[in-house]
Amino acid sequence: MTDTSKDLPEASERRLEEIEHGLFTSDLSVNEFLLVKEAGYHPLGLVMGSSIYHTGIQTRKWGESQELTKLTEAMYNARELAMTRMEEEASELGADGVVGVRLDVNYYEWGKDAAEFIAVGTAVKAEDGVSRRNTLGKPFTSDLSGQDFWTLLRTGYLPQGLVMGTCVYHIAHRGLGQTLATTGQNVELPNFTQALYEARELAMTRMQDEASQLGAAGVVGARLEEKTHQWGSHTIEFLALGTAVTRTTEEITLTSPVTIISLDH
Amino acid sequence: MSTPPPPAHHSAPDDLRAAVREALASPATTATHASRSGLTSDLTIDETLILHSVEWVPRDLVIGLSVQSVPSAIWSWGSGEIELASRAHARAFEHAIARLHAEAVAVGAHGVVGVHVERRILASHIEVELIGTAVAPADASAAGGTKVFISDLPARDFALLLMAGWRPVALAVGASFTYAPRRAVGAALRQQTQNVELTNYTAALYTARSTAMERMQRAALDAHGTGIVDVTITEGPLHFAAHAIGFTAWGTVVAPAASSRTIDPLTVVSLDDAVSSFDVAPLA
Numbered sequence: 256m257t258d259t260s261k262d263l264p265e266a267s268e269r270r271l272e273e274i275e276h277g278l279f280t281s282d283l284s285v286n287e288f289l290l291v292k293e294a295g296y297h298p299l300g301l302v303m304g305s306s307i308y309h310t311g312i313q314t315r316k317w318g319e320s321q322e323l324t325k326l327t328e329a330m331y332n333a334r335e336l337a338m339t340r341m342e343e344e345a346s347e348l349g350a351d352g353v354v355g356v357r358l359d360v361n362y363y364e365w366g367k368d369a370a371e372f373i374a375v376g377t378a379v380k381a382e383d384g385v386s387r388r389n390t391l392g393k394p395f396t397s398d399l400s401g402q403d404f405w406t407l408l409r410t411g412y413l414p415q416g417l418v419m420g421t422c423v424y425h426i427a428h429r430g431l432g433q434t435l436a437t438t439g440q441n442v443e444l445p446n447f448t449q450a451l452y453e454a455r456e457l458a459m460t461r462m463q464d465e466a467s468q469l470g471a472a473g474v475v476g477a478r479l480e481e482k483t484h485q486w487g488s489h490t491i492e493f494l495a496l497g498t499a500v501t502r503t504t505e506e507i508t509l510t511s512p513v514t515i516i517s518l519d520h
Numbered sequence: 521m522s523t524p525p526p527p528a529h530h531s532a533p534d535d536l537r538a539a540v541r542e543a544l545a546s547p548a549t550t551a552t553h554a555s556r557s558g559l560t561s562d563l564t565i566d567e568t569l570i571l572h573s574v575e576w577v578p579r580d581l582v583i584g585l586s587v588q589s590v591p592s593a594i595w596s597w598g599s600g601e602i603e604l605a606s607r608a609h610a611r612a613f614e615h616a617i618a619r620l621h622a623e624a625v626a627v628g629a630h631g632v633v634g635v636h637v638e639r640r641i642l643a644s645h646i647e648v649e650l651i652g653t654a655v656a657p658a659d660a661s662a663a664g665g666t667k668v669f670i671s672d673l674p675a676r677d678f679a680l681l682l683m684a685g686w687r688p689v690a691l692a693v694g695a696s697f698t699y700a701p702r703r704a705v706g707a708a709l710r711q712q713t714q715n716v717e718l719t720n721y722t723a724a725l726y727t728a729r730s731t732a733m734e735r736m737q738r739a740a741l742d743a744h745g746t747g748i749v750d751v752t753i754t755e756g757p758l759h760f761a762a763h764a765i766g767f768t769a770w771g772t773v774v775a776p777a778a779s780s781r782t783i784d785p786l787t788v789v790s791l792d793d794a795v796s797s798f799d800v801a802p803l804a
Contacts (some may be wrong), residue, residue, distance in 0.1 A: 278737055278770070279747035289684045289783055301751060303729060307721035312672035312713045329715040336717060363700065363757045363765075369718055371725065375753070407758045434550065512787040 281377040283355060287401020291354065294405045296379040299348045304340030305373045308333035313424040315490065320450035322457065323490065326423035330492060333372040334358065334419065336394065341374040345394040350378035351387040352395035354404050356417050361390070362485070365400070370484070389415045390470050399476055399497040411507035412500040415469040420461025420495040424454035428489060455479060458493040470498030561653040561693035563634065567675035571655065574679045579654040580627040588612040592643040600701050601731065602764060605646070605697040609768070610735070610767045612648040613693045617670060621648050623666050629654030631669040635691065637770065643760045671772040673750060687777040690733030690743035694736030695768040698728040702763070728767040729755070736769045745773030
């Protein structure tokens with residue numbers, strides 16, 4: 256359908272052709288499936304992108320807090336590759352967007368320093384035939400569940416894209432002198448505090464930059480994950496993820512929600 | 521149930537083998553007690569009620585089981601797909617589903633819902649166990665003639681599907697096992713300090729994934745479904761074989777029912793306590 260498919264492995268194209276014959280696949284639950292249908296979208300197929308990536312080595316200074324740019328770059332690149340491949344699969348299906356995107360990292364025994372980055376989601380298409388692609392003309396991506404997607408559309412917003420920011424940061428060890436000086440005291444450890452602050456800020460800012468590139472009005476469902484992967488305790492990846500959204504032009508009247516007290520435990 | 525089963529023979533292994541052989545030969549005969557008034561099911565009270573609300577009733581708990589042996593040497597060396605393993609996996613599911621189907625037919629059910637898929641992949645065998653509740657319309661003539669369906673959706677999802685004008689058709693499974701390619705020592709050394717994509721691994725995983733998904737889709741098309749929902753994907757390394765990758769996917773095939781209906785969702789705010797917590801990884 257589009258020429259972007261050149262990058263896709265041959266095997267996946269065959270699978271996608273089959274989907275075009277009318278069968279859809281989706282890892283959406285029944286609730287989500289029905290809500291997506293109710294919102295006026297039809298699921299087209301499960302789309303995936305993955306990349307096995309070897310991360311390089313960067314020396315860290317024992318007593319210095321710093322961003323490890325090479326590792327940050329690796330995390331960015333690998334995720335971008337996975338995400339782009341997923342988007343390409345979605346374009347191939349003629350989708351307007353991808354909902355319920357999950358980003359995962361797998362480690363294999365045989366791949367030392369290598370990790371598999373995966374993006375999986377369900378490609379959807381608007382049933383009224385009006386394109387809902389984002390400002391860049393690509394299918395939108397979103398990590399919102401079917402329920403959240405339905406609610407978001409109800410409130411007059413459209414997802415634009417899954418945005419992320421990452422920062423791999425090395426946090427300085429404390430010197431022996433420092434440790435001894437604070438033994439037995441209540442005291443803030445400013446170097447740790449500062450390092451964590453800076454790393455988080457970097458990740459969040461990068462995510463917001465991605466969102467403004469998409470011309471988004473905001474980012475919903477943003478969350479911050481901290482992972483050490485396989486780098487030992489003082490090197491942490493801060494990953495900020497969220498869905499960038501824009502307002503639709505349609506006039507929306509919000510229905511007031513019904514309050515319930517559930518009797519479950 | 522009314523009477524406990526007779527105690528098993530512990531004495532001679534011959535008896536045990538005979539008993540197993542007998543059970544394997546006629547998996548459906550265990551279900552003949554359906555004519556009695558009692559019924560077993562693993563549905564919760566809520567699920568039973570919701571099933572009744574769409575005018576279906578549980579009939580019995582049904583089981584399908586299959587163990588396929590695989591030569592344990594196949595996992596370590598080779599290239600491309602591990603076809604023996606993929607085939608054994610497909611056969612294990614096929615047999616388990618056929619037995620589940622036979623048991624469901626024997627109790628006069630029209631389908632099986634809430635099927636738990638228990639699967640174990642070991643170096644020497646692949647084991648599949650399916651347990652679910654056989655269900656039938658309360659008015660037996662209502663859905664007469666349709667094929668018996670099998671679905672891993674819980675009873676509430678089944679009821680929701682019916683209410684929304686869809687029906688489950690079958691359980692579709694696809695699997696593919698493949699060898700992870702080995703990197704040349706030279707390449708590995710050269711790339712030691714670099715950020716680089718390992719394209720041969722990526723391609724191998726893609727093939728495994730696409731093959732498995734394609735098999736699942738083929739099964740769905742054969743069952744005349746329009747789609748597969750709630751696909752469960754398991755992928756990743758096999759713990760007993762460092763150089764094998766497994767990718768499996770299964771889900772319930774659905775098709776639109778004769779009468780089309782729509783749902784009308786309601787936005788509710790639950791007043792239950794929401795507990796949110798976060799923890800920061802400790803610094804060593």
